[in-house]
Amino acid sequence: MTTPPDTLATAELLVPVLYDDLRRLARSARWRVSAGSTLQTTALVHEAYLRLQRSEGFADRQHFMRSAAIAMRQILVNLAREAVADKRGGGVPELALHDAPEIPGPSAESLLEVADALERLGRFSARLAQVVECRFFGGYNDEETAAALNLTDRTVRRDWEKARAWLLRELGGQAEAAEDAPA
Numbered sequence: 001m002t003t004p005p006d007t008l009a010t011a012e013l014l015v016p017v018l019y020d021d022l023r024r025l026a027r028s029a030r031w032r033v034s035a036g037s038t039l040q041t042t043a044l045v046h047e048a049y050l051r052l053q054r055s056e057g058f059a060d061r062q063h064f065m066r067s068a069a070i071a072m073r074q075i076l077v078n079l080a081r082e083a084v085a086d087k088r089g090g091g092v093p094e095l096a097l098h099d100a101p102e103i104p105g106p107s108a109e110s111l112l113e114v115a116d117a118l119e120r121l122g123r124f125s126a127r128l129a130q131v132v133e134c135r136f137f138g139g140y141n142d143e144e145t146a147a148a149l150n151l152t153d154r155t156v157r158r159d160w161e162k163a164r165a166w167l168l169r170e171l172g173g174q175a176e177a178a179e180d181a182p183a
Helices: 011-032 041-052 061-085 108-124 126-137 142-149 153-170
Strands: none
Touching (some): 011 041, 011 126, 061 108, 108 153, 126 153
16 A cells, blocks of 8 residues: 555554554564563554554555554563563463463563663664564564565565674673674
8 A cells, every 4th residue: 555655644544454464463573572461462453553643644554564563562562661560470470371372482571671682773773673673573574574674685684684693692692693793
């Protein structure tokens, strides 16, 4: 969906049209950070919609979906911050046995560590941070990320590798992570 350059589509117009895509994006974002029962997919879409309403408008579908992915990331990070700040339970949400995930995902603390590292990466290289937002939080593949950021697939793959190595080093990963910060 594209709009003429002089007109910007608003969240109010785009959400009904792209609602199914937003739900897929929210489901993916929740799964990646193991939001579990803390915030349901529909609630995440609606929270993102409230944030997107404050925007001036969106140039096209990719601009809107990327903005939605960023809004969802911010919502999930804020939720993780609240969970960590909660002294009862040490930030670990109560979980019924039948709701337990098969593979444990990142804790609220590790999500905050990733968010802080991503902020530092953004100060160093905004493009690398955008690639991580699209790939990790948005669930985009190389082609979708390239389209969203107006880059080539090859550039996205290189940036993704650089950003992963940098984040691995920042988060205390293995020594085989890149020795120097990405250029």
